[in-house]
Amino acid sequence: MRQPLVAGNWKMHGSRESVGTLLGALLASDIADTVEVAVCPTYVHLAQALELCAGSAIGVGAQDCSHAEAGAYTGEVAATMLADLGCDWVILGHSERRAYHNESDSLISAKLAAAIEAGLKPVLCVGETREQREAGEAEAVVAAQLAGALDGHSKLDGLVIAYEPVWAIGTGLTATPEQAQDIHAFIRAELAGVTGVNADATRLLYGGSVKPGNAGELFAQADIDGALVGGAALVAEDFQAICNAAA
Numbered sequence: 334m335r336q337p338l339v340a341g342n343w344k345m346h347g348s349r350e351s352v353g354t355l356l357g358a359l360l361a362s363d364i365a366d367t368v369e370v371a372v373c374p375t376y377v378h379l380a381q382a383l384e385l386c387a388g389s390a391i392g393v394g395a396q397d398c399s400h401a402e403a404g405a406y407t408g409e410v411a412a413t414m415l416a417d418l419g420c421d422w423v424i425l426g427h428s429e430r431r432a433y434h435n436e437s438d439s440l441i442s443a444k445l446a447a448a449i450e451a452g453l454k455p456v457l458c459v460g461e462t463r464e465q466r467e468a469g470e471a472e473a474v475v476a477a478q479l480a481g482a483l484d485g486h487s488k489l490d491g492l493v494i495a496y497e498p499v500w501a502i503g504t505g506l507t508a509t510p511e512q513a514q515d516i517h518a519f520i521r522a523e524l525a526g527v528t529g530v531n532a533d534a535t536r537l538l539y540g541g542s543v544k545p546g547n548a549g550e551l552f553a554q555a556d557i558d559g560a561l562v563g564g565a566a567l568v569a570e571d572f573q574a575i576c577n578a579a580a
């Protein structure tokens with residue numbers, strides 16, 4: 334039995350004031366305890382979020398980490414630093430990092446190794462662009478992203494995969510529940526062939542314009558175990574509703 338997981342990716346949004354208000358509202362809201370919940374603010378808001386969420390059921394994660402452990406890497410943040418701060422989670426390989434920061438599968442693989450070594454729980458993002466889907470390449474793209482990031486690791490317990498079709502991110506276009514389920518089932522089958530992964534136990538999240546109005550039908554699919562939520566995670570009542578739809 335896989336416990337549902339809903340994580341909010343706040344991307345580059347927030348201020349000390351808005352983080353306080355949003356987390357204040359989430360912490361005061363009624364979220365079913367059968368769903369695991371996490372929020373991923375910017376690096377600069379992590380300490381504040383960790384302090385506010387301490388002792389609560391809301392986990393906190395970063396949106397990225399460095400592949401390197403320490404050293405002359407200006408602007409980077411090591412996985413060990415995130416763990417030391419108290420973070421539980423780290424998002425890796427988000428399509429925005431792949432697109433705007435040229436992150437390759439091999440770099441993402443190195444980040445994954447660093448995250449696992451530091452004891453963080455990684456949420457590895459995969460997903461095809463609209464052009465790739467229209468060319469019938471969605472499965473091949475996702476398979477290559479999985480292999481590129483996962484091959485060669487031995488400890489992948491607790492790994493979470495987020496399927497985020499690029500064409501559905503921030504566009505209001507959601508994959509239909511059937512489209513999402515098809516790729517999720519494909520991902521689970523691919524994971525069965527990866528050393529160190531228990532495919533049946535691995536939680537697969539859907540991401541891309543998840544809203545209170547579509548969350549229920551997505552979560553009803555057999556291989557969708559929760560969501561990685563962008564825009565709607567910035568609105569406390571919407572995020573709460575999505576979490577409860579997963580319960």
Ligand SMILES: O=C(CO)COP(=O)(O)O
Pocket residue numbers: 342427497501502503504505540541542543561562563564565
């Ligand atoms: O990229 C996403 C989460 O990582 C999805 O973003 P939206 O929910 O805003 O489409």
